[in-house]
């Protein structure tokens with residue numbers, strides 16, 4: 001297992017993409033000790049999720065606050081300053097140089113790890129072209145990983161399919177965190193760059209972010225346990 005992570009369970013981050021904190025509580029209690037790390041995105045953050053982060057932290061869970069900040073540097077600096085005392089473990093910003101510099105400047109708590117989102121896993125090369133970019137996904141991810149490393153960001157969010165490229169750029173110490181994880185046979189939904197949990201772990205990913213395959217499963221605890229078994233077998 002990677003030296004950066006002590007508890008194998010921490011490699012699986014469950015995305016609490018649900019509309020209310022009551023839905024989130026239900027999933028957290030269903031998963032029990034099967035999950036130790038949760039991601040709160042802005043659907044929930046704007047519906048009481050910031051209080052929930054503090055409750056999860058108090059219960060000993062790890063929390064990834066996925067706000068994907070992106071603004072002028074000064075505003076990002078002030079935003080990250082405000083968020084620094086929440087006790088969360090990870091916070092996302094988009095991997096734009098000004099944004100990343102602003103975030104690093106605003107970090108007021110050393111334990112808060114800043115993750116830079118390179119190219120969303122729902123994008124392929126055509127989607128990037130539609131968005132006005134002249135680079136293929138893999139080239140954009142490589143460029144942004146390099147910029148993140150030189151800026152002092154702690155980790156990269158990308159598809160597990162880009163792990164080799166990113167690891168080559170960022171080295172062993174930075175985190176690679178990958179959404180777009182789909183157990184064999186599960187629906188991709190809007191994700192375009194996917195790998196299975198086992199493939200991602202074998203590629204060298206540190207943390208897998210998994211939402212719908214767990215939270216929309218008929219048996220979320222069973223789904224999480226099966227994914228953890230796959231992670232353990234591949235670690």
Ligand SMILES: O=C(O)c1cc(=O)[nH]c(=O)n1[C@@H]1O[C@H](COP(=O)(O)O)[C@@H](O)[C@H]1O
Pocket residue numbers: 015017041066068092117119120121122157158179180181189191209210211212213
């Ligand atoms: O930053 C993220 O977490 C993120 C980045 C990315 O490139 N792709 C991506 O899917 N995500 C998030 O990861 C989660 C994936 O959820 P599922 O597709 O349901 O497994 C969602 O909460 C997304 O917002």
